[in-house]
Amino acid sequence: MNKISCDICMDLIPLVKDEVASKDSCEAVKNHIKECESCKIVFSSNNNVKVSMNDKRVISKIKKQLLTMGTILIIIGSMIGIGISESEAMFYNVLIMPIIGSLGYCILKKKSYLISVMMFLMVYIYHLIKYVLEGAFDQSQTIASILVAPSMWAFIYSGLCLLGTLIGFLLYIAFKKERE
Numbered sequence: 001m002n003k004i005s006c007d008i009c010m011d012l013i014p015l016v017k018d019e020v021a022s023k024d025s026c027e028a029v030k031n032h033i034k035e036c037e038s039c040k041i042v043f044s045s046n047n048n049v050k051v052s053m054n055d056k057r058v059i060s061k062i063k064k065q066l067l068t069m070g071t072i073l074i075i076i077g078s079m080i081g082i083g084i085s086e087s088e089a090m091f092y093n094v095l096i097m098p099i100i101g102s103l104g105y106c107i108l109k110k111k112s113y114l115i116s117v118m119m120f121l122m123v124y125i126y127h128l129i130k131y132v133l134e135g136a137f138d139q140s141q142t143i144a145s146i147l148v149a150p151s152m153w154a155f156i157y158s159g160l161c162l163l164g165t166l167i168g169f170l171l172y173i174a175f176k177k178e179r180e
Contacts, residue, residue: 101164
């Protein structure tokens with residue numbers, strides 16, 4: 001039988017005590033404690049060290065990670081949706097924007113309207129800059145017409161986000177009633 005070190009024995013002792021270690025591991029620990037007094041003391045002691053966890057801290061950390069991941073998904077989805085608005089794939093926004101709205105409801109609950117407001121602003125600014133850089137507006141147009149043109153896309157995208165928020169709210173209500 002191969003001899004094991006004290007570190008390995010210390011790692012295996014809790015498993016042997018809980019009777020979840022393999023037969024070989026049990027034999028290795030028993031052979032080791034015959035020769036090692038310090039490991040024998042640890043093995044024979046009834047100190048089962050229990051690690052206490054702070055449940056509130058763990059839940060708080062999980063919520064924080066979910067919030068971060070959700071926020072990243074919303075930002076990436078928004079950028080993708082805005083980016084494909086001028087390509088053949090622009091009709092995928094009919095799926096992307098409601099998903100962003102639903103994620104926004106899951107993350108922000110009562111403040112989920114902020115997702116639609118932010119989407120409106122992002123889309124509006126993107127299209128305004130794009131139209132100005134492309135020279136889509138000539139000198140004969142008024143400032144009002146220049147400022148109104150990008151709002152069409154902004155209303156469409158923020159409306160799709162609001163639709164997603166409504167879907168998220170309805171799903172929340174449905175699952176809440178199912179639990180009761």
